[in-house]
Amino acid sequence: MNNTVAEKGWLNLPPDPTLDLFAEISRLKKEKKMVLLAHYYQDADIQDVADFIGDSLGLAQQAAKTDAEIIVFAGVHFMAETAKILNPHKKVLLPDLRAGCSLADSCPPEAFAAFKARHPDHIVITYINCTADIKALSDIICTSSNAEQIVNSLPAEQKIIFAPDRNLGAYLNKKTGRNMVLWDGACMVHEIFSLEKIARLKQQHPEAKFIAHPECEAPVLELADFIGSTTALLNFTKKDSATSYIVGTETGILHQMEKASPHKTFIPAPPNNSCACNDCPHMKLNTLEKLYVCMQYELPEVTMTPELIEKSARPINRMLELSAQFGL
Ligand code: 13P
Ligand code: SF4
Numbered sequence: 001m002n003n004t005v006a007e008k009g010w011l012n013l014p015p016d017p018t019l020d021l022f023a024e025i026s027r028l029k030k031e032k033k034m035v036l037l038a039h040y041y042q043d044a045d046i047q048d049v050a051d052f053i054g055d056s057l058g059l060a061q062q063a064a065k066t067d068a069e070i071i072v073f074a075g076v077h078f079m080a081e082t083a084k085i086l087n088p089h090k091k092v093l094l095p096d097l098r099a100g101c102s103l104a105d106s107c108p109p110e111a112f113a114a115f116k117a118r119h120p121d122h123i124v125i126t127y128i129n130c131t132a133d134i135k136a137l138s139d140i141i142c143t144s145s146n147a148e149q150i151v152n153s154l155p156a157e158q159k160i161i162f163a164p165d166r167n168l169g170a171y172l173n174k175k176t177g178r179n180m181v182l183w184d185g186a187c188m189v190h191e192i193f194s195l196e197k198i199a200r201l202k203q204q205h206p207e208a209k210f211i212a213h214p215e216c217e218a219p220v221l222e223l224a225d226f227i228g229s230t231t232a233l234l235n236f237t238k239k240d241s242a243t244s245y246i247v248g249t250e251t252g253i254l255h256q257m258e259k260a261s262p263h264k265t266f267i268p269a270p271p272n273n274s275c276a277c278n279d280c281p282h283m284k285l286n287t288l289e290k291l292y293v294c295m296q297y298e299l300p301e302v303t304m305t306p307e308l309i310e311k312s313a314r315p316i317n318r319m320l321e322l323s324a325q326f327g328l
Contacts, residue, residue: 013293013297014289014293015289015292015293015296019292021045021049021288021289021291021292022045022048022049022288024292024296025049025288025291025292025295026049028292028295028296029051029072029295032069032070032295032298033068033069033070034068034069034070034071034072034295035051035052035062035066035068035070035071035072036049036050036051036052036072036074036291036295037050037051037052037054037059037062037063037071037072037073037074037075037083038050038052038053038054038074038075039053039054039055039056039059039074039075039076039079039230039252039283040053040054040055040230040231040234040250040252040253040255040256041075041230041250041251041252041253041280041283041284042074042075042252042283042286043252043284043286043287043288044252044255045288046074046286046287046288046291047252047255047256049288049291050074053256054231055143055144055145055229055230055231055232056079056082056128056129056143056144056145056229057128057143057145057146057229057231057323057328058145058231059073059075059079059082059083060079060082060083060086060128060143060316060319060320061320061323063082063083063086063087064086064320066087068090069090069091070090070091070092070093070298071083071084071087071090071091071092071093072093072095072291072294072295073092073093073094073302074095074286074291075094075099075283075286076099076100076101076104076280076282076283077094077097077099077100077101077104077302078101078104078128078129078130078131078132079128080092080093080094080302081131081132081302081304082128082135082316083302084302084303084304084309085132085135085304085309085312085313085316086313086316088306088309091298091301092301092302093294093295093298093299093300093301093302094286094294094300094302095285095286095287095290095291095293095294096285096286096290096300097300097302098285099282099283099285099286100282101129101187101282102186102187102188102189102282103127103129103130103164103165103185103186103187103188103215104129104130104131104134104164106164106183106184106185106186107130107131107134107163107164107183107185109131109133109134109137112134112137112163112164112183113137115161115163115183116137116161119159119161119181121159122159122160122161122181123139123140123154123158123159123160123161124137124138124139124140124160124161124163125138125139125140125141125142125147125150125151125160125161125162125163125180126138126140126141126142126162126163126164126315127141127142127143127144127147127162127163127164127165127168128141128142128143128316128319129164129165129187130163130164132304132308132309132312133308133312134163134164135311135312135315135316136308136311136312138163138315139315139318140315140318140319140322141315141316141318141319142319143229143319144168144213144214144215144228144229144230144232145228145229145231145232145323145328146319146322146323146326146328147168147172147214148172148175148176149322149326149328150319150322151172151176151178151180152176153322156178159181160178160180160181161180161181161182161183162180162181162182162183163182163183163185164183164185165183165185165186165187165215166182166183166184166185166186167186167187167190167191167214167215167216167217167218167221168214168215169182169183170182170218171214171218171221171227172214174218186215187215188280189215189249189250189278189279189280190213190215190216190217190248190249190250191215191216191217192271192272192273192278193212193216193217193220193248193269193270193271193272193278194270194271194272195219195220195223196272197269197270197271197272198210198220198223198246198248198269198270199223201246201267201269201270202223202246205244205246205267207242207243207244208242208244208245208246208265208267209225209226209240209242209244209245209246210223210224210225210245210246210248210269211224211225211226211227211228211233211236211237211245211246211247211248212224212226212227212233212248212249212269213227213228213229213230213233213248213249214227214228214229215249216248216249220248220269224248226240230249230253233247233249233253233257234253234256234257234260237257237260237261237264237266238260238261242264243263243264243265244264244265244266244267245257245264245265245266245267246267246268246269247266247267247268247269248269249269250278250279250280250283251268251278251279252279252280252283254266254268
């Protein structure tokens, strides 16, 4: 290993400030046969230099089919872990290994195994925002893009556990008429929106449509004109005739919405705190500088045991097969 990296640690190695990081990242991608996958919640700079920007399903599908030698994941840990599970023999890099997820953290494996044991005749459908240990305890993984179809693909009488997001689970119960048993987890970013402030904003902008991610709480979703995954929200704003939207999800998605529809106005839905911030602190741990250092030194790498990869791959592959059947 490079001595400086060994001595200082990669995180403490700021790149030369005179470097053109966009050009350097593009060079490294070509030279090292790397593919850079980025989630919509990443900083605009990272989105602009990525090979593919997407929601959790799109990113998993890209990871499953890439022929690149190294996958650089600009997202959070569970996303990079999914890419590694789908590519056990490839190097998968995450610019900052501390980029976690409050929703994944809300579902510890021991407690979930005990919960599952209390519902022995239930199939476990788990939202992709969870650790590999939880995936290994699951039957089918889903994302917000395919969850409704995956639930509906099971017989009506089939008992189901849905984990870890109680808000997405409650939304799916309402949409599908099921009574899935829900794990009590949530995303800190989507639970922070203020119902009162959104209602006030809607009054101030009667022309604006309120669009929201299904990880939001039920009373917030009740105010929404459209509910969907990040890709579904983006596509809606491209096709819909309105010219103004209040956006109930992480602010990173506004970059692609504004790029696709420069004549439209996008207002971030207000949170219930005074800092007016609904950025995901985990997603935002990745920066262009860390991305460059990570690509240069090929660190830090996401690693897992072969046993965990094998167990957690099954429910992910099930999701990918079902998604292909649904034409997603
Ligand atoms: P999607 O992009 O799949 O809608 O997920 C949103 C999210 O919270 C990712 O962490
Ligand atoms: Fe997790 Fe929520 Fe951040 Fe997505 S937005 S990574 S669900 S904490």
